[in-house]
Amino acid sequence: MKKWQATVLVCASLVCLSACNNQMENQADKQNGDKNVQVSSQVAKKGEEVPNFELTGVDGKTYRLSDYKGKKVYLKFWASWCSVCLASLPDTDELAKEAGDDFVILTVVSPGQKGEQAEEAFQKWYQGLDYKDLPVLLDPSGQLLESYGVRSYPTQAFIDKEGKLVKTQPGFMDKASILETLKSID
Numbered sequence: 001m002k003k004w005q006a007t008v009l010v011c012a013s014l015v016c017l018s019a020c021n022n023q024m025e026n027q028a029d030k031q032n033g034d035k036n037v038q039v040s041s042q043v044a045k046k047g048e049e050v051p052n053f054e055l056t057g058v059d060g061k062t063y064r065l066s067d068y069k070g071k072k073v074y075l076k077f078w079a080s081w082c083s084v085c086l087a088s089l090p091d092t093d094e095l096a097k098e099a100g101d102d103f104v105i106l107t108v109v110s111p112g113q114k115g116e117q118a119e120e121a122f123q124k125w126y127q128g129l130d131y132k133d134l135p136v137l138l139d140p141s142g143q144l145l146e147s148y149g150v151r152s153y154p155t156q157a158f159i160d161k162e163g164k165l166v167k168t169q170p171g172f173m174d175k176a177s178i179l180e181t182l183k184s185i186d
Contacts, residue, residue, distance in 0.1 A: 065163070
């Protein structure tokens with residue numbers, strides 16, 4: 001194959017992939033509607049105050065990051081299709097149960113984004129699990145994912161008592177490492 005033909009083929013493939021991605025995002029937006037979601041498009045930066053958000057949990061409650069000012073926040077982004085995420089949910093549920101006056105555990109799933117199932121399907125699936133202490137917030141727009149630069153699952157974000165981003169870390173973290181990181185935050 002000639003070099004120019006290969007270049008044209010690659011460019012055409014990229015255009016098709018981009019169009020498919022935009023169509024999937026538009027379908028997800030239509031499916032998810034505009035339910036009690038308020039997320040800033042501002043990017044969370046290490047050492048700076050993170051933007052506030054307001055998301056609805058699978059329990060129907062409204063969660064605002066600003067409600068946890070004065071506490072350290074462990075924010076875990078995960079997906080139902082991620083085996084590493086699913087394997088770490090029991091530890092995350094235990095952490096949420098152990099959370100007290102010093103820190104809070106919040107998890108975020110983005111229905112219709114990055115391969116996650118639609119919101120209704122996710123809620124039905126999640127009801128079959130047995131995690132009673134784990135707050136699961138729904139980010140159907142994917143704006144919170146973008147704000148924290150989430151590119152893979154799981155991804156963790158650690159926020160200090162003043163609401164500043166201390167650290168983000170993609171990949172698996174065990175319970176001991178999470179607690180150690182939370183303890184190290186002033």
